[in-house]
Each structure stands twice: as C-alpha cells, then as structure tokens.
Amino acid sequence: MEQYDHCQRFLFEGLDIRGEIVRLSESYEEILANKEYPPAVRELLGEFLAAAALLSTTVKFDGRLVLQARSQGQVPLIMAECTSDQQLRGIARFSEDLQPEVAEFSDLLRSGTLAITIEPDQGESYQGIVPLEQQSLAACLEEYFARSEQLESQLFLVCDGQTCAGLLLQQLPAQLLRDRDLRREEWSTIRQLAATLTGNELLKLGNEDILYRLFHQHRVKLYDQKPVIYHCSCSRERTARALHAIGEVEIMDIIEEQGEVEVTCEFCGRQYSFSEAELELLFESPTRSKTH
Numbered sequence: 001m002e003q004y005d006h007c008q009r010f011l012f013e014g015l016d017i018r019g020e021i022v023r024l025s026e027s028y029e030e031i032l033a034n035k036e037y038p039p040a041v042r043e044l045l046g047e048f049l050a051a052a053a054l055l056s057t058t059v060k061f062d063g064r065l066v067l068q069a070r071s072q073g074q075v076p077l078i079m080a081e082c083t084s085d086q087q088l089r090g091i092a093r094f095s096e097d098l099q100p101e102v103a104e105f106s107d108l109l110r111s112g113t114l115a116i117t118i119e120p121d122q123g124e125s126y127q128g129i130v131p132l133e134q135q136s137l138a139a140c141l142e143e144y145f146a147r148s149e150q151l152e153s154q155l156f157l158v159c160d161g162q163t164c165a166g167l168l169l170q171q172l173p174a175q176l177l178r179d180r181d182l183r184r185e186e187w188s189t190i191r192q193l194a195a196t197l198t199g200n201e202l203l204k205l206g207n208e209d210i211l212y213r214l215f216h217q218h219r220v221k222l223y224d225q226k227p228v229i230y231h232c233s234c235s236r237e238r239t240a241r242a243l244h245a246i247g248e249v250e251i252m253d254i255i256e257e258q259g260e261v262e263v264t265c266e267f268c269g270r271q272y273s274f275s276e277a278e279l280e281l282l283f284e285s286p287t288r289s290k291t292h
C-alpha cells in the first residue's frame, strides 16, 4: 500500500490511452482541518480535490488548474486547485441549514455551473464551463472533456470522508493506433473493464493491484508516483494584488472606517493586514497589477 498522497500515471502499451490514479489522505485531512464541514460537503470536497489533482496532470506547463462550481443549491461555492507540481488546496461554502437527507450531488449543486480554469505561470488563462446537469462530478467532467477537448475521457471519483481517490482514463491523439474502428473498439474495451472497479477497491487497493485487477490482459506501463501535498499559495504579494484589483476607492473607504485592511485567506486562515501607508504605496504603483 502506498505510504503517501500521490498521483501515478500509466500508459497502455500500443494503444493511445493514458491513465492516472490519485489517492489523498494526509493532504485531504489538512484541508479539512481549516474548516468544519458536514459529511456530505466533506465528501464532495474530497471528490473535487481528487479531480483537481487528476486533471492537473493533463496540464503541460507550469501553472495551476482550478475547478470551481457555483450553484443555487446547498453548496453555493466549492473549489479545488492543484498546481503542476501537485500542490493542492480547496474550500467549500455551504448553507447553514444543510439537511443530511438532501445530500445528493444534484441537491448540493443545484442549478450550478462548473468552471475549469487553467492558469499558466506565464501567459493567458484558459477557462471552460459546463452546466452541472449530470448526477456526479465525474460525469460532469467527462462531459466537459467530450465538449472541449474532443478526447474521450472516463473518470472515477470516490471519497469516504477520510480518503479520496480518483482514476482517469483518457484517449490520446491517434499515433500508435490509427485505424478508427480499432481505436474505438480498444477504448470501449478499456472503458468496460474500468467500469467494474468499485469505489472501495479504488480507495483501498494499491495501484498495481488496481491495474492488475482491471487490465491484466493488457500491457500497462506504470510510471513513478508523484507526491501530492497540501499547500496554500496565498502570499502577502498576491493579497496586495487582489486589493489593487478591488480598487482604490473601495479600499480607502475601509481604511477610513477601520484604520487598516485585514484580509483572511479562506483556504488556510492566514491573515494579512495592510496599513494606510502601505495601501497608499500600493495604489501609487499602477503597473503592479499588470505585471503578473
């Protein structure tokens, strides 16, 4: 059994199909320690975290992937972020009168949209949005991939409140297997085999065991595990940029009322306070918000 939170890539030899497995316990626990969540929200956040970690492995440059859902349901906002070097953070807001009996995905995120944002360290961000019309996060993400990337993907996400795990299967552009029918057939076989995986197996089995259990008739190359850790990327500088973006008039109004501006990072609880003198300096340098 793997000792630490990780993701691990695998490749089907001879087929243009890749996969990725993620399993999170410690980082998940650290993220949950920042805020008290009802069980249904804990589990939903776990799925978002596992999904963000899985999808971050599809990003081919330094940066971060942000999964964010907004809804009219019991969870108006939930987000998970994972950087390309697998640093993870996440947060959810939930209605105070959340009833455990209405804890289905469609209740929690009723009339919602899911945004997938890829933010490179250098260059423009890219965002795709899908309505949350499916019965699970995994199904919504599959729809997103089908619409935006034209690459078929299959996702499994599971969370028991202590551990969250995910499996991603994804077609790659045709390279090794160019015959269309054969390509479709192989993908369908892999999908059917994967569909026999239970949530409990995904949570409890080691990765080699999972792959053997599902795909022992295929040749699968398993890559090294990459550790995933909890790390909040907030900083004084980023907070200052956010204040700059809010605008001088609003911020100076707060200063007038309170003498300083205090910002608490919702992800980790860290507090940043800015004095009037610091903020005056900030608003004197108009290029600051543009440089990053």
Ligand SMILES: [Zn+2]
Residues within 6 Å of the ligand: 232, 233, 234, 265, 266, 267, 268, 269, 270
């Ligand atoms: Zn933070």
